Amino acid sequence: MQETHISLAHGNGGRFMRELIDELFVKHLANEFLDTTVDAARIEFEWGYDTFVTTDGFTVKPLEFPGGNIGSLAVHGTINDLSVAGAVPKYLTLNMFIEEGLEIAQLERIVASIGVAARDAEVPVVAGDTKVVARGEGGGLYLATTGFGLRNSRIDLGMCRIREGDVLLVNGPIGDHGTAVLLAREEFGLRGDLKSDSASVFEIAQALLMVDGLRFMRDPTRGGLASVANEIVAATGRGVRLKESSVPIQEPVRSVCDMLGYDPYYLACEGRLVAVVDPHHAASALSAMRTVAGGTASTIIGRVEDDSKQHVVLETELGGERILEELEDDPLPRIC
Amino acid sequence: MQETHISLAHGNGGRFMRELIDELFVKHLANEFLDTTVDAARIEFEWGYDTFVTTDGFTVKPLEFPGGNIGSLAVHGTINDLSVAGAVPKYLTLNMFIEEGLEIAQLERIVASIGVAARDAEVPVVAGDTKVVARGEGGGLYLATTGFGLRNSRIDLGMCRIREGDVLLVNGPIGDHGTAVLLAREEFGLRGDLKSDSASVFEIAQALLMVDGLRFMRDPTRGGLASVANEIVAATGRGVRLKESSVPIQEPVRSVCDMLGYDPYYLACEGRLVAVVDPHHAASALSAMRTVAGGTASTIIGRVEDDSKQHVVLETELGGERILEELEDDPLPRIC
Numbered sequence: 001m002q003e004t005h006i007s008l009a010h011g012n013g014g015r016f017m018r019e020l021i022d023e024l025f026v027k028h029l030a031n032e033f034l035d036t037t038v039d040a041a042r043i044e045f046e047w048g049y050d051t052f053v054t055t056d057g058f059t060v061k062p063l064e065f066p067g068g069n070i071g072s073l074a075v076h077g078t079i080n081d082l083s084v085a086g087a088v089p090k091y092l093t094l095n096m097f098i099e100e101g102l103e104i105a106q107l108e109r110i111v112a113s114i115g116v117a118a119r120d121a122e123v124p125v126v127a128g129d130t131k132v133v134a135r136g137e138g139g140g141l142y143l144a145t146t147g148f149g150l151r152n153s154r155i156d157l158g159m160c161r162i163r164e165g166d167v168l169l170v171n172g173p174i175g176d177h178g179t180a181v182l183l184a185r186e187e188f189g190l191r192g193d194l195k196s197d198s199a200s201v202f203e204i205a206q207a208l209l210m211v212d213g214l215r216f217m218r219d220p221t222r223g224g225l226a227s228v229a230n231e232i233v234a235a236t237g238r239g240v241r242l243k244e245s246s247v248p249i250q251e252p253v254r255s256v257c258d259m260l261g262y263d264p265y266y267l268a269c270e271g272r273l274v275a276v277v278d279p280h281h282a283a284s285a286l287s288a289m290r291t292v293a294g295g296t297a298s299t300i301i302g303r304v305e306d307d308s309k310q311h312v313v314l315e316t317e318l319g320g321e322r323i324l325e326e327l328e329d330d331p332l333p334r335i336c
Numbered sequence: 337m338q339e340t341h342i343s344l345a346h347g348n349g350g351r352f353m354r355e356l357i358d359e360l361f362v363k364h365l366a367n368e369f370l371d372t373t374v375d376a377a378r379i380e381f382e383w384g385y386d387t388f389v390t391t392d393g394f395t396v397k398p399l400e401f402p403g404g405n406i407g408s409l410a411v412h413g414t415i416n417d418l419s420v421a422g423a424v425p426k427y428l429t430l431n432m433f434i435e436e437g438l439e440i441a442q443l444e445r446i447v448a449s450i451g452v453a454a455r456d457a458e459v460p461v462v463a464g465d466t467k468v469v470a471r472g473e474g475g476g477l478y479l480a481t482t483g484f485g486l487r488n489s490r491i492d493l494g495m496c497r498i499r500e501g502d503v504l505l506v507n508g509p510i511g512d513h514g515t516a517v518l519l520a521r522e523e524f525g526l527r528g529d530l531k532s533d534s535a536s537v538f539e540i541a542q543a544l545l546m547v548d549g550l551r552f553m554r555d556p557t558r559g560g561l562a563s564v565a566n567e568i569v570a571a572t573g574r575g576v577r578l579k580e581s582s583v584p585i586q587e588p589v590r591s592v593c594d595m596l597g598y599d600p601y602y603l604a605c606e607g608r609l610v611a612v613v614d615p616h617h618a619a620s621a622l623s624a625m626r627t628v629a630g631g632t633a634s635t636i637i638g639r640v641e642d643d644s645k646q647h648v649v650l651e652t653e654l655g656g657e658r659i660l661e662e663l664e665d666d667p668l669p670r671i672c
Contacts, residue, residue, distance in 0.1 A: 014664055052377065052379070053379055056431070057431040057433055087376060094391070097480075129392045139474070326350055327351065334473075
């Protein structure tokens, strides 16, 4: 490939597109299932397992940020949706919407990150498609990924299993991804060395599945921890109480939010897992989480209350209470 | 939902997004597998079948055109990729990249078309995701769909099975989709009542699978018939000869191409299937295709030659020959 930037011809189904696929995509994503000459790829599933599927779009701006890029983010995001469903991720498909003029070197860095994240998670990309849109009709690169996973048929998880008194746990500080992307935009004249938390939560989810009393898991992405808590309220009809002093928030996240008027409880995380656990098993859940990579900073952050107040209440450090309402305005478009 | 146009808040994971999903998407796409409150949807596969997966992006402009819209196009396109692989489509996932300012009434027409096309094909949408990007960072609406299908384990199809002397068949006129979309853009001051051929080719593919001697099937989308023929040349090392007098092209397609300098052999079709068949079974393949809806205009269009000339040759009506080279420039961006 001799070009340095993407042109419309890279999306036309002809020679340029074939070169882009063969010389860049296949180079980084090759695996036993990926065959770029077929319409549909054959995949294999195991008998005795339930099959799960999830799909996600990614539009993060900028495309590269401290701690990751849109490619690693897409792989982690899709793996995480399967992981919190209790499934073992098995296969990925990948769509690219490339804007004319994207630097091919940048595209290659992103595709390479997809390759690394997919190999790390042992989840091959088995099918893909590429479209190129004209300058001014895209955002550099948008991705859509679909993931398939298998779950042992006896696993039962869901918001409907949540009971009064259950505790909420999280595996680390919240809002790092949202804040890191915000800083990477450099539009506020702020800089910092905060990194996105973008990572797979698969190991943590698997550790939690070994614990009795696990009710439900979710990754707090768009809309952050407050939105996951509000979803629990909506689904169960019970209140959720979070303790401000227990919710880990890094200092740079806190100060950027203070300066710009954002609320860290609504900022996206991309490597966090919120678990809801029977209170009698909270201690063993916590130690299970802390034994795996990415889980050492796990902590209990709140609990599920009765149905008298169907709100998310944040108990502040000064002893007051603040309602974390369901999100209305978009605090940060193109954050993931 | 009281808004008339999409705003960034429709993509933020909060109330506006939930309303959009519940009141518009679920309304048209509801099925037993779709649960908008979970991270990953459980799907079921049958034992004794091979599982196939395909994924596609759609960026067509305009979003609505005679004969379809980006929604029906996405469903048909994905079903067709599975169909030509010999599989029975079973499930779809759907990603939407919506540009701020899209009229919600238009979005609803498109989602309704997705619902109709998916129900007609008995292929439920089991998972989805929505992202909203700012004005000027999208094209109104881009879609990405992933499809899963099952194929009887004893079916064997592929370009590697193609032999010298095999014949090529197509189920109807070529270039209708590309030309209809081109006319719908109205940028050339041309108008016409030509409709896109966007449709499922599943029934035709199934009819062909009943015939002995079927080697390979493909749907000629981006890059058109000429690109499928060039792929066969590249994969087999043999020439392909098409007979101009046998390739059906509608008069409006021919005249628009003449006027604007396009070549109908490279224009996208979205409801056409090219089959390669053992010459001894060509007649029965042709009658099988002609018995099903969408296949009555099926015809033999060419044959596979020896390996002396690795080209696609078009035998013109005047007895000359024209080489249909692999596509380089993009004749029509955002055609599908």
